Amino acid sequence: MPKSSSTDEFTLPDSLSKAKPKVGLILGSGLGPFVDRVKCDAPVGYADIGGLPMSKVPGHSGTLHCGKLGGVEVAVAKGRVHCYEGWTAKEASSLVRLFHQMGVKVIVLTNAAGIVNANFKPGKWMLLSDHINFTGLSPLTGSSTFIDQSEVYSKPLRCLFREMAQELGLPLPAEGVYAWMNGPEYETPAEVKMLRSLGADAVGMSTVPEAIQARALGMEIVAMSCLTNYGAGLSGIPLSHDEVMEVGAKASSQLVDLLEKCVPQMV
Numbered sequence: 001m002p003k004s005s006s007t008d009e010f011t012l013p014d015s016l017s018k019a020k021p022k023v024g025l026i027l028g029s030g031l032g033p034f035v036d037r038v039k040c041d042a043p044v045g046y047a048d049i050g051g052l053p054m055s056k057v058p059g060h061s062g063t064l065h066c067g068k069l070g071g072v073e074v075a076v077a078k079g080r081v082h083c084y085e086g087w088t089a090k091e092a093s094s095l096v097r098l099f100h101q102m103g104v105k106v107i108v109l110t111n112a113a114g115i116v117n118a119n120f121k122p123g124k125w126m127l128l129s130d131h132i133n134f135t136g137l138s139p140l141t142g143s144s145t146f147i148d149q150s151e152v153y154s155k156p157l158r159c160l161f162r163e164m165a166q167e168l169g170l171p172l173p174a175e176g177v178y179a180w181m182n183g184p185e186y187e188t189p190a191e192v193k194m195l196r197s198l199g200a201d202a203v204g205m206s207t208v209p210e211a212i213q214a215r216a217l218g219m220e221i222v223a224m225s226c227l228t229n230y231g232a233g234l235s236g237i238p239l240s241h242d243e244v245m246e247v248g249a250k251a252s253s254q255l256v257d258l259l260e261k262c263v264p265q266m267v
């Protein structure tokens with residue numbers, strides 16, 4: 001029998017009813033291989049979770065992996081939907097509400113992003129210190145929820161990630177400001193220049209609706225961008241989705257090591 005109560009937004013299959021994840025992770029483009037490190041019984045397809053939106057792109061429908069990482073119960077979502085596919089910002093943040101329903105208190109958001117600050121390098125990670133929402137969209141639209149956003153991304157968790165990266169001998173992730181653009185087209189060179197002049201370090205098409213939703217639900221957030229490419233106009237090389245996926249996949253093993261060390265200390 002599927003598990004749900006009258007207040008639950010999502011209907012969970014039996015296989016998930018006993019999962020009590022403390023940390024929830026949402027993986028961005030190219031970061032899927034991370035799930036291989038999670039000791040997971042059997043992934044659950046998003047199609048088996050009632051109420052969860054699914055990408056219409058073939059092969060991108062998404063799976064939820066509940067299991068243990070570094071001894072801590074986690075839920076890892078591989079695949080998310082985006083507003084550029086036609087979903088609302090509320091729909092694009094559904095995984096966060098699913099995690100909240102399952103009891104998650106701390107959330108890790110990852111994404112692939114383009115570089116706007118030319119001091120940063122492709123293949124490196126950036127911890128989000130803040131964001132700028134250039135879409136005008138919000139998952140809270142219609143709710144009159146006036147949440148504080150002075151520290152969306154937890155400072156103590158950012159410190160933890162940097163300390164642990166140092167202990168592991170990994171390159172220290174930079175910190176920076178992520179600009180949310182709707183997409184799906186990549187930016188023009190003029191837009192990349194504008195984003196930089198307004199204080200952004202990286203640009204992408206996800207994460208911000210999830211972060212706003214998670215803050216509204218009182219969760220702690222850490223978010224990381226895999227810097228997959230220079231933004232348009234910074235390198236002269238045309239942007240390609242294949243390149244974004246390839247660089248993301250290569251950088252994913254570093255993130256796996258870092259998360260395995262950080263997750264047990266996040267709860």
Ligand code: HPA
Binds near residue numbers: 113229
């Ligand atoms: N722009 C927007 N989104 C992205 C990019 C980019 O250059 N790279 C990866 N996701």
